[in-house]
Every structure is written in structure tokens, then in C-alpha cells.
Amino acid sequence: MTKRISLTQHLIEQQRLHNKIPSELRLLIEVVGRACKSISHAVGKGALGEVLGSAGSENVQGEVQKKLDVISNEILLEANEWGGHLAGMASEEMETIHPIPNRYPKGEYLLMFDPLDGSSNIDVNVSIGTIFSVLKAPEGMTTPSEQDFLQPGTRQVAAGYAVYGPQTVLVLTTGDGVHCFTLDREMGAWVLTQRDMQIPEDTKEFAINASNARHWYPPVKRYVDEMLAGSTGPRGKDFNMRWIASMVADVHRILNRGGVFMYPADAREPDKPGKLRLMYEANPMAFIVEQAGGAATNGDQRILDIQPEKLHQRVAVFLGSKNEVERVTGYHKE
Numbered sequence: 001m002t003k004r005i006s007l008t009q010h011l012i013e014q015q016r017l018h019n020k021i022p023s024e025l026r027l028l029i030e031v032v033g034r035a036c037k038s039i040s041h042a043v044g045k046g047a048l049g050e051v052l053g054s055a056g057s058e059n060v061q062g063e064v065q066k067k068l069d070v071i072s073n074e075i076l077l078e079a080n081e082w083g084g085h086l087a088g089m090a091s092e093e094m095e096t097i098h099p100i101p102n103r104y105p106k107g108e109y110l111l112m113f114d115p116l117d118g119s120s121n122i123d124v125n126v127s128i129g130t131i132f133s134v135l136k137a138p139e140g141m142t143t144p145s146e147q148d149f150l151q152p153g154t155r156q157v158a159a160g161y162a163v164y165g166p167q168t169v170l171v172l173t174t175g176d177g178v179h180c181f182t183l184d185r186e187m188g189a190w191v192l193t194q195r196d197m198q199i200p201e202d203t204k205e206f207a208i209n210a211s212n213a214r215h216w217y218p219p220v221k222r223y224v225d226e227m228l229a230g231s232t233g234p235r236g237k238d239f240n241m242r243w244i245a246s247m248v249a250d251v252h253r254i255l256n257r258g259g260v261f262m263y264p265a266d267a268r269e270p271d272k273p274g275k276l277r278l279m280y281e282a283n284p285m286a287f288i289v290e291q292a293g294g295a296a297t298n299g300d301q302r303i304l305d306i307q308p309e310k311l312h313q314r315v316a317v318f319l320g321s322k323n324e325v326e327r328v329t330g331y332h333k334e
């Protein structure tokens with residue numbers, strides 16, 4: 001039986017190799033990992049845990065909150081606020097940043113998360129997940145303002161996601177490759193199951209919500225139409241389509257077998273640059289995708305280079321197999 005490497009052992013070995021995971025960051029990642037185990041447990045109960053359905057409230061995005069959205073957010077807040085590794089947190093489910101209560105010590109990291117991504121899938125038993133991003137707080141800053149969170153994605157020191165699906169997996173990068181851990185439910189342990197995940201540079205699979213086709217701008221319409229034309233069209237090969245409506249699940253498929261994921265801006269709301277949020281969805285996923293040899297743009301520039309202006313700002317997303325992202329981004333520039 002091959003030696004099983006735990007999340008803790010992996011992080012300690014990565015620290016020895018790259019000296020980029022100080023103990024406080026290792027603690028942060030392990031605490032988030034423990035919180036994701038708790039969320040997986042709550043999600044897995046479904047109707048038996050009376051955790052399905054609406055919470056009867058709305059989040060800052062004006063979206064109806066599911067009970068599990070609120071539960072997952074609480075799990076992440078409670079798991080992280082006492083450890084002394086954070087200066088503050090921010091969540092898709094909370095309008096403003098969440099300072100660390102005065103009764104606890106403060107640390108040097110900022111943690112942002114979408115506690116449960118893909119909420120529309122919760123009640124119908126389709127994979128959902130948690131996305132998180134880690135930044136450093138300004139030197140010596142223990143009471144950060146929202147402005148202190150508004151750093152470009154290139155400043156992330158770690159990013160990851162969990163997928164609560166047939167398996168529960170945790171995918172993580174600290175800037176030295178992308179590694180995947182599978183939850184051993186009997187032991188309650190994250191076990192390293194994939195090292196250095198790499199996204200193939202080419203693909204025959206794309207992900208987009210095609211019901212919005214009539215609203216797409218010309219570059220997206222051209223790109224998708226060429227793929228739909230398949231072997232008889234300019235691409236000279238047939239393509240397949242997937243749309244899970246859980247970004248974590250679509251991205252995990254792309255990390256494993258390639259593909260291109262798109263959530264573009266469209267004519268439905270010309271002032272809205274797409275649906276996905278920069279700070280805790282697009283940035284962490286872009287960091288992971290680039291670390292796995294893929295690419296991630298907003299149709300104009302690298303997502304990681306975008307200077308954030310608002311905590312919950314949205315951004316168009318094209319990410320995945322490098323050559324496909326470069327092609328669709330190139331169409332935007334023509």
C-alpha cells in the first residue's frame with residue numbers, strides 16, 4: 001500500500017522545499033481544511049439534517065440564502081476567528097469585512113471565501129463547494145479596513161477549493177504547484193491523492209451557460225459558434241459541452257482533463273462585468289489554474305492583474321486550457 005501523505009505532512013514538506021509556508025499559514029490552511037470537513041458533513045446529511053431549502057434571508061448580492069450557505073459561513077467564521085493567524089475575513093455572504101473579535105489574538109493574514117459555491121445545486125444533490133483566497137495584511141495591521149483586502153490576485157499567498165461531490169476533495173496551491181487531497185471519512189483526514197495537477201493546453205470541452213447565447217457579445221458568440229460547427233467548421237474538430245452551474249465542479253473537471261470555463265459579461269446587464277466575484281471566486285481559481293499551467297483572463301487582461309476597487313465586485317471569467325483561453329481572449333482584442 002502506498003504511503004499516505006496527510007495535508008499536514010505535505011505542508012511541512014512544502015515548507016522545507018520552498019520556505020513559503022510559515023507555521024501561521026500552515027495553521028490557517030489546516031483550519032480551513034477542518035472547516036471544509038465540517039461543511040462536507042453538514043452538506044452530506046441533506047434532508048436528514050434538515051439543512052436544505054432557503055434560510056429566508058438574502059445576502060449582499062441580493063440572492064436568496066440557502067440554509068447551508070449560512071451554516072457554511074458560520075462554520076468558516078467560527079473555525080478561523082480564535083486561532084491568532086488572521087487579521088480579518090471577508091465572505092460572499094457578508095456585506096462588510098469580519099474583524100477578529102478583540103478577545104482573540106490577531107495574525108498577519110486575510111482570508112476571503114465563498115463558503116458554499118453553487119447554491120442552486122444544493123437541494124438537487126449536485127456537487128457544490130467552498131472557495132478560499134489568502135492575502136497578507138499590510139505590515140503590522142491588525143484591524144484591517146476593507147481597503148486592505150483590495151489587493152490584486154498576484155498578491156495571494158494561498159488559494160484553494162473543496163468540492164462536496166461523490167468524493168470530498170480539497171485542491172490547494174501556495175504558489176508551488178496544485179495539489180489535491182481526498183477526504184478519508186473514516187479517519188477524518190485529508191490524504192494527498194494528486195501532486196502537481198496540470199491542465200492540458202488544448203481541449204475539446206467547453207463550459208458556458210448556453211441559455212444566455214442571445215445576449216453574448218460578438219467575440220464570445222464567434223468563439224462558441226466555431227466550436228459548435230465542430231469538424232465541419234474552422235476549428236476542424238468536434239467539441240463537447242458541460243455546464244454544472246457549480247464553478248468548483250467545472251474547474252475541478254478542467255484541472256483533471258482540460259477544458260475552458262466561461263462566464264462572460266453579456267447584454268442582459270451592460271454595466272455588470274459578468275456574474276462571478278473577483279476576490280473570492282475568480283482570483284483564487286485563477287491562481288490555481290495558472291499554477292496548473294492554464295490561463296485565466298477577463299477577456300482583456302489576466303484576472304490576477306486586476307486592481308480590485310470593491311470587495312464584492314464582479315468580473316468576466318475565461319479560464320482553463322491555455323491555448324483556448326488565449327484564442328477567446330484574442331477574439332476580444334480583434
Ligand code: P6P
Pocket residue numbers: 117118119120209245246247248263275276
Ligand atoms: P448560472 C453559482 O451560483 C455560480 O456562482 C458559479 O458557481 C456557477 O458557475 C455560476 O454561478 C452559475 O451561474 O447563471 O448558470 O446559474
